[in-house]
Amino acid sequence: MFDQNVLLVIENSPGPDENFISQLLNIGYRQNQIISSPAQKIRPADYEVIILFTEDMRHSSALVQKLSVDFPDVPLIVIADTTAADPVLPFGADDWLLKSWLQPLLLKKTIQLAVERKKSTYNYLRIFRENPSPMYIYEKDTFNFLEANTAALRQYGYSRKEFLELNAKDIRPADELEAFYKINEELPAAYSNAGIWQHTRKNGENFYVHIFTHQILFAGKTCKLVMAIDIDKAVKTENALKKKAREIENILESITDGFFTVNKNWELTYINKAFEKIIQTNRADIIGKNLWECFPEARELDYSQLYKKALSENVPVHFEEFYPPLNIWLSVNAYPTDTGLAVYFTDNTAQQNYQRKIEVQNRQFKEIAWVQAHQIRGPVSNLLGLVDLFNIEPDDPDNLELLARVKHTAIQMDESIQEIVYLTRKIEP
Incomplete structure (x- = not known):
């Protein structure tokens, strides 16, 4: 009838008597299949069922739980000397009986049902235990x-x-x-x-x-x-990426260059503080919006053409362009990214104004140089020639004519010098 061993565990109880052993033999167990052991000396083995003898089922919870852990797939039946009026089966036990109820037929049915329930439960428990998710x-x-x-x-x-x-x-x-x-x-x-x-x-x-x-x-x-x-791994990777993103954002927020990114639909995806300062706008008002809708004047300038070149040809571009709405010059570097463009720019207005000032001064210096080369050198040459012709004899009548020419040449030189002085004063410091 029963193929495997039955373990009889004794806890604070006289344990199984000869009558109980006889009942086990009568329902199909052999003598060598019946193993009795105190609760403290249980040896691991293959058991078909465990029967725990205890004085009061209410006090056996700890041992029942230990047995269910040690033998999770073996049905456990508690046989108590006494129990409460409304007994609660300890966790881990499959059924219970009072000693006074014991008789072969009831014992047999109880063991059979416990074994069958355990087999059925085991199928579901196996799904739980072998699930790959913890x-x-x-x-x-x-x-x-x-x-x-x-x-x-x-x-x-x-x-x-x-x-x-x-x-x-x-x-x-x-x-x-x-x-x-x-x-x-x-x-x-x-x-x-x-x-x-x-x-x-x-x-x-x-x-x-x-x-x-x-x-x-x-x-x-x-x-x-x-x-x-x-x-x-996923969370720590994400946290590391967020940390790196914050570090990059801190850098971008601290640089003096204006910086912004757009996606391939030309929507503004990031704007730093320097952008707000240079372009005189609040990033919260334009983030997520179309670049050309926010700055329509730029569409007609080199900005549009060169940004599109960087995006379509996947090449960086550098250019300087005047932006009329703000009356400023911008020096721009645009770089293609996987998602769109990253653009750095600086306000180059002061440098452009300085460059134009230098260009004006250079033209003025050229004018001065021309005066020196053509207006002064001629009179100087004439004056030198007249000096060579001058007769040292004071009564020589030709001297009057030579003196008149020297005076005229001196006047020419004075006029040229005055013109040089005037042109020099025109050069701004």
Whole structure:
């Protein structure tokens, strides 16, 4: 009838008597299949059923739970000397009997039903235990773990026995406990996405998990079935990217160059502080809007043509262009990106004005140089020639004519010098 061993466990009770052993033999067990052991000296083996003898079922919860952990697939029947008027089956036990009820037929049916229920339960339990997603069950009120699958044990680094001795608080950092207590009460009984949390492995390492829960009735208790998906790498990668993005943004916000990005639809996706200052606009008013709609005047200038060249040909461009609405010159560098364009620019107005001032001064210097080369050199040459012709004899009548020519030449030189002085004064300091 029965193919495997039956384990008789004695806890604070006289244990099975000869009458009980006879009943086991009568229902189909052989003598060598009946193994009796104190609760403290149980040896691991293959058992078809475990029968626990206890004085009072109310005081056997700890041992029942230990046996259910050590032998999760073996049905456990509690035989008590006495029990309460309204007995509650300890978690982990499959059925119970009073010693005074014992008779072969009842014992046989109880064992058979417990074995069949365990087989049926085992099929569902196997789905739970072999699920590749880490899952566990804890009692809502006490937070005690009642069950965990293989993936959860592997994820947290515990053996099954170790894990079931813990509770849901033990796998969380201390600074998240208050939030856990709160959400434990507030989550609806139905399926819930509880969000991203930090949990702690056996080795003390904290890691990120995405939690999904469902309230269930398990072993007669209100429990939470939890699926805890390890997303640690994804979250830490995302956090690292966010940190790097913040660092880049801090740099872009601190530089004096104006900077903005647009996507391939020419929508403004980022604007820094320097942009606001140079272009005299509030980024909140234009972010997300079309560049050409915000700055229609630029569409008719080199900005439009060269930005489109950078985007379509995937090449950087540099240019300087006047922007009439603000009466400023901008020096622009635009670079293609995977999503659009990144543009740096500076207000080059002062440099452009200085350049034009230098150009005006250069033209004035050229005028002065021309005066020097043509207006002064001629009179000087004439004056030198007249000096050579001058007769040192004071009564020579030709001297009067020479003196008149010298005077005329001197007047010409004076006029040229005055013109040089005038042109020089025109040059702005």
